[in-house]
Amino acid sequence: MQTSCCSNDYDSQLLTVEEALTNIYHDLEHINGNEQLAIRDALDRVLAEDISSKINVPPHANSAMDGYAVKGSDLPSEGKTELIMIGTSFAGQPYLGTVQAGQCTRIFTGAVIPNGTDTIIMQENVDKQENIISIGTGNKTGQHVRPVGEDISIGQTILKIGKYLSPVDIGMLASLGIPEVKVKRRLRVSFFSTGDELRAVGETLEAGQIYDSNRYSLYGVLSRLGVDIIDMGVVLDKPEDVEQAFLAAADCSDVIVTSGGVSVGDADYVTDTLQRLGEVNFWKVAMKPGKPLTFGKLKGSAFFGLPGNPVSAIVTFYQFVQPALRYMMGQDIITPVRVPAKCLSTLKKSPGRMEFQRGIMATDEQGNLVVSSTGVQGSGILSSMSQANCFIVLSKEQGNVEAGNKVLIEPFAGLI
Numbered sequence: 001m002q003t004s005c006c007s008n009d010y011d012s013q014l015l016t017v018e019e020a021l022t023n024i025y026h027d028l029e030h031i032n033g034n035e036q037l038a039i040r041d042a043l044d045r046v047l048a049e050d051i052s053s054k055i056n057v058p059p060h061a062n063s064a065m066d067g068y069a070v071k072g073s074d075l076p077s078e079g080k081t082e083l084i085m086i087g088t089s090f091a092g093q094p095y096l097g098t099v100q101a102g103q104c105t106r107i108f109t110g111a112v113i114p115n116g117t118d119t120i121i122m123q124e125n126v127d128k129q130e131n132i133i134s135i136g137t138g139n140k141t142g143q144h145v146r147p148v149g150e151d152i153s154i155g156q157t158i159l160k161i162g163k164y165l166s167p168v169d170i171g172m173l174a175s176l177g178i179p180e181v182k183v184k185r186r187l188r189v190s191f192f193s194t195g196d197e198l199r200a201v202g203e204t205l206e207a208g209q210i211y212d213s214n215r216y217s218l219y220g221v222l223s224r225l226g227v228d229i230i231d232m233g234v235v236l237d238k239p240e241d242v243e244q245a246f247l248a249a250a251d252c253s254d255v256i257v258t259s260g261g262v263s264v265g266d267a268d269y270v271t272d273t274l275q276r277l278g279e280v281n282f283w284k285v286a287m288k289p290g291k292p293l294t295f296g297k298l299k300g301s302a303f304f305g306l307p308g309n310p311v312s313a314i315v316t317f318y319q320f321v322q323p324a325l326r327y328m329m330g331q332d333i334i335t336p337v338r339v340p341a342k343c344l345s346t347l348k349k350s351p352g353r354m355e356f357q358r359g360i361m362a363t364d365e366q367g368n369l370v371v372s373s374t375g376v377q378g379s380g381i382l383s384s385m386s387q388a389n390c391f392i393v394l395s396k397e398q399g400n401v402e403a404g405n406k407v408l409i410e411p412f413a414g415l416i
């Protein structure tokens, strides 16, 4: 096993965050196995087929307003024109006749544009007496008409393989009349915490014990990703227990996520055990928090050994495991969205490691994006992570940041 060195943050053995991600993607593949699901059940799943439309949406030209359907050629260039109302087109109940010059119909939003008409006059802009309406100038031929296929036309590909299906995507599929789609099967992810000091909520703490919080944060973030979750509990810092848990997890999952036991303390068995039973790819990354991180393979399952400190565990999950799981689920490689913001706090930072400090972003009175630090940034201080709504992402080379300087922020998605 490699050994840790150096209090020095510049360590040539450390991988950069980008290198670590590239290595991870290189070693992973999309999972095999599809299933056909009703569209509601396909929410949060990844499409395994391209979806193209067999219909136009909308399927017929229809009115965007309540008003009157008229012929553009009847619109007055000056003064007023009177038209006779010969019927009504309701949404779902079209007017079936043909409108001639000098005529119009009443029409409601979403109703089919009657034959012979091409223009809608808003009801507020006519004078009406009995079945005669009077229209002035200021209208244009074609106005307030939603054309056939305005949203989607026949044959158009609207959702591609690899699309993570959002609530709106489900609505889109329904708008095309598609009842079922082919999606990737769910990824099976098992996870457990390691540490003799950990107790589950509901138990009483003895001297030196703490509550296991990682398994709960991880449960939350995994739930948001739409994977099958297998919670394997807490495993003691005993090599035989760790080994047994690893083998059990590998049997039932595509991915194993553990927290704790990846540094080089005497009681840290995760990396050793993985090296014995599978392959370890790397284990130190130039990032803060989260320097010790194990990635490897265990009997065909991908393995992520996250650090035990609660903030480190969630930051490394977010930066590495989440994109990796999305990729395995069948999505494309995702580039994180990071945007500049004015930093309102002074930030302490030594060059040498990329940092993911916790921030609270907001807009100031001028509408500019600003960010404040959540304060103390220790990797055990989960409350600072819970107050945050974004990471302040500081490059490896960056030093201290003065208040008023620009920084890059990465808004949380799935963490709040």
Ligand code: AMP
Binding pocket: 193, 194, 195, 197, 198, 210, 211, 212, 213, 214, 215, 259, 260, 261, 262, 263, 265, 307, 308, 309, 310
């Ligand atoms: P380790 O990575 O095992 O050396 O743990 C680093 C620190 O994180 C120690 O202070 C542990 O007590 C703490 N820790 C480890 N696992 C958890 C967990 N599941 N929940 C809360 N704290 C933890």
Ligand code: MG
Binding pocket: 194, 195, 196, 260, 261, 267, 308
């Ligand atoms: Mg430990």
